Amino acid sequence: LATAQYRSGGIDPSVQLFLSADPDDYLDKASTLDQLSAQQVEALKKIQDKQRQLAQQRAEATDKLKDLAATRTELGNKKKEVQSKLAEAQKLLNTLTAKEKAALAAEQQRANRSSSERVDLGNDTSASGRASAAFSAAQSKIGTPYVYGATGPSSYDCSGLTSWAYAQAGVSIPRTSEAQSGIGTRLTRSQLQVGDLVFFFNDLHHVGLYAGNGQVLHAPRTGTVVRYESMDTIGGPFMFGVRV
Known part of the structure; x- marks a missing residue:
């Protein structure tokens, strides 16, 4: 496509059609180029949609990791608190006759x-x-x-x-x-x-x-x-x- 555009020199399509030795062949090629361009646009849209989905999933995964880390920290604190209370209870029990x-x-x-x-x-x-x-x-x-x-x-x-x-x-x-x-x-x-x-x-x-x-x-x-x-x-x- 880049080569074709370079060769055409950026001449207006209507002028190219006027100068073309075979107008029908030119129109067929132009139609094919339009179809290819439309397919490329559609493919790019799909890629962009996938990129947005991946970015959203990455953000959600990051949030879940943060939640898991916070939960792990909270559970660790609870465990220490329970162990401390058990140690106090055992210490008190040991003082009993x-x-x-x-x-x-x-x-x-x-x-x-x-x-x-x-x-x-x-x-x-x-x-x-x-x-x-x-x-x-x-x-x-x-x-x-x-x-x-x-x-x-x-x-x-x-x-x-x-x-x-x-x-x-x-x-x-x-x-x-x-x-x-x-x-x-x-x-x-x-x-x-x-x-x-x-x-x-x-x-x-x-x-x-x-x-x-x-x-x-x-x-x-x-x-x-x-x-x-x-x-x-x-x-x-x-x-x-x-x-x-």
Whole structure:
């Protein structure tokens, strides 16, 4: 094409046609050149579209990598926080006398035994349909051991139990207690109904299901099982409830 243009000397097409020895041949060639030019334009458009798609995919991949890096950092911080709390708990446990340790173990055994016994849930307002279904699902797991990070069906941690229970009711809620605290409608203690989520401690690291009459159904901590317990004996302050 460049050679043809050079040879033509940039003469106006109408003049070239006028001077051509074979006008029909000239018109055929001109038509072919127009077709080739149109094909080139179409090919260039496709290439540009692909380049835009690749640039968008590259940008999305970069954003995902940033999100993954942030998540990895957050998980690393959480792991350090948990390890620190475990170390503090172990340090405290090591300061107990043999008699105090025996008393603590006995108290834990009594709490676990009572988890399978009937609890007086009083006459609190009945739960909504899905909250009731979630609570019933959690009740079926009474006596199941606590395991940190577990989400069932043979073991649970606190938020693992609540997220599993609501999943049985057809409701998807976040995995961690901190994330669960940010959904639904926030409640005071007097507004709680059976099946509502209840959160404890200033950092909201513990969650359970309200059972009525000041009781909570939850997975307490390592060495315990899913059980009923008074909201006043959790070991940390009640912060608020959430209705999903």
